[in-house]
Amino acid sequence: MRMRTLLKAVSPLALVLAIGATTTVVSSAANAVEIRFSWWGGQLRNQKTDDILKLFEADNPGVSVVREQSDWQPHWDKLKIQAAAGNQPCTIQMQTRWLSTYADPKILRPLDDLVADGKLDVSGISKATIDSSRGDDGNLYMIPTGVFYFALMYNKSMLDDAGVAAPSEDWTWNGFADWLREVKKGLPEGVNATHNMGPENDSFVTWVQSQGHKVFDGTHLAFPESVTADYFRFWEKLRTEGLTDSPEEMLTDTGSLIEESNIANGRTFLTNRPPNRFDSHQKVLTAVKGQELAITPYPRGEDGTTGMDLGANGIAIGAPCTDPDKLDASVKWINFFTQDPRAAAIYESDNGAVTVDKLQEEQLNNPKTSRGQREFIALYQRIADSAKPINYPSGGTGAMQDALTRAYEAVAFGELSPDDAAKQFHADVEDVLN
Numbered sequence: 232m233r234m235r236t237l238l239k240a241v242s243p244l245a246l247v248l249a250i251g252a253t254t255t256v257v258s259s260a261a262n263a264v265e266i267r268f269s270w271w272g273g274q275l276r277n278q279k280t281d282d283i284l285k286l287f288e289a290d291n292p293g294v295s296v297v298r299e300q301s302d303w304q305p306h307w308d309k310l311k312i313q314a315a316a317g318n319q320p321c322t323i324q325m326q327t328r329w330l331s332t333y334a335d336p337k338i339l340r341p342l343d344d345l346v347a348d349g350k351l352d353v354s355g356i357s358k359a360t361i362d363s364s365r366g367d368d369g370n371l372y373m374i375p376t377g378v379f380y381f382a383l384m385y386n387k388s389m390l391d392d393a394g395v396a397a398p399s400e401d402w403t404w405n406g407f408a409d410w411l412r413e414v415k416k417g418l419p420e421g422v423n424a425t426h427n428m429g430p431e432n433d434s435f436v437t438w439v440q441s442q443g444h445k446v447f448d449g450t451h452l453a454f455p456e457s458v459t460a461d462y463f464r465f466w467e468k469l470r471t472e473g474l475t476d477s478p479e480e481m482l483t484d485t486g487s488l489i490e491e492s493n494i495a496n497g498r499t500f501l502t503n504r505p506p507n508r509f510d511s512h513q514k515v516l517t518a519v520k521g522q523e524l525a526i527t528p529y530p531r532g533e534d535g536t537t538g539m540d541l542g543a544n545g546i547a548i549g550a551p552c553t554d555p556d557k558l559d560a561s562v563k564w565i566n567f568f569t570q571d572p573r574a575a576a577i578y579e580s581d582n583g584a585v586t587v588d589k590l591q592e593e594q595l596n597n598p599k600t601s602r603g604q605r606e607f608i609a610l611y612q613r614i615a616d617s618a619k620p621i622n623y624p625s626g627g628t629g630a631m632q633d634a635l636t637r638a639y640e641a642v643a644f645g646e647l648s649p650d651d652a653a654k655q656f657h658a659d660v661e662d663v664l665n
Contacts, residue, residue: 270299322565342372430636435635470643540620585608
């Protein structure tokens with residue numbers, strides 16, 4: 232763990248940016264207060280975060296923030312150790328898929344009272360996004376700062392060449408399959424209509440919720456085995472029709488390396504990806520094929536039920552942060568990061584679409600915003616009110632993904648029937664969670 236304290240030093244740029252801002256001074260220099268902030272990210276995100284912190288410190292004389300930055304996994308490893316010792320920072324970057332591990336008043340401070348009395352500002356953030364940040368006990372444990380979600384990314388140039396219309400955003404799973412069949416007729420030789428999403432958790436939970444079921448009830452799966460078996464049968468039908476990857480291709484194209492992925496190299500027409508990676512995929516596809524991408528939501532259930540999950544990154548307050556001055560500074564730091572347009576302009580929806588509606592509009596209307604970022608934010612606005620955030624129990628994300636991969640691969644390689652694979656999946660997840 233690398234930590235450093237940046238002593239308050241206001242650069243000329245920070246002074247220029249701070250001019251005209253309406254702020255409240257947290258503390259005088261005579262009553263200096265220091266808080267810690269831990270987050271994950273690479274070099275670019277670290278620089279952006281540091282730039283925002285400099286503005287915050289300039290706006291709040293007497294407040295300094297100790298930077299505790301880490302890569303993704305070390306962030307969580309460090310937090311586990313800190314929480315066990317009762318030494319977690321006052322402000323902690325958190326994510327909904329990890330929240331249940333730490334959603335305990337002994338680890339993170341519940342925030343509802345600070346929202347209710349107006350100290351924490353959540354104006355402009357959708358209810359679904361706020362609710363995604365609650366623990367099993369119903370308490371709000373983080374303020375969401377950036378929303379992430381998966382959607383479908385497809386090759387618009389190939390679609391145009393095939394002479395097929397773009398999908399309607401209220402399409403169903405059966406409509407999705409019929410659309411792929413039509414598109415396949417006009418695709419170049421050797422191009423799959425879709426990446427095989429059978430073993431991928433984000434596709435699966437969308438399927439479950441679009442069938443009218445919750446994913447979890449506490450630490451138990453809340454949907455029947457038949458829903459899982461039907462999901463396996465759906466993808467097996469596409470596979471046996473030649474619309475998606477062979478089992479061998481499915482294993483090799485995870486898309487984790489954008490430069491090598493099938494969608495970015497024009498070898499697959501459609502796949503599922505986080506839209507915040509749109510620009511990165513488009514850059515590769517432009518260089519390789521000179522083609523254009525587009526994004527669209529996952530299909531709905533046959534009765535129109537939506538199932539798209541969304542997650543959020545945000546900032547939580549550590550339970551040890553009880554000193555009134557530190558708590559006050561922490562609240563103002565969260566408000567600054569979430570609501571200040573200067574902070575949003577620096578961060579550029581780097582770790583999820585900015586959650587505040589007016590800041591979304593600013594980025595959408597900014598000519599400097601990339602096409603991918605605009606598509607990302609605009610699609611979030613269209614799904615935000617109907618999305619169904621999942622409250623994963625501790626270990627639930629990993630348990631679901633591991634069990635789903637094993638079960639569907641067994642189906643694809645002919646080792647298990649869809650029904651038997653569904654039984655295995657449910658048993659495996661329950662074993663891990665309980």
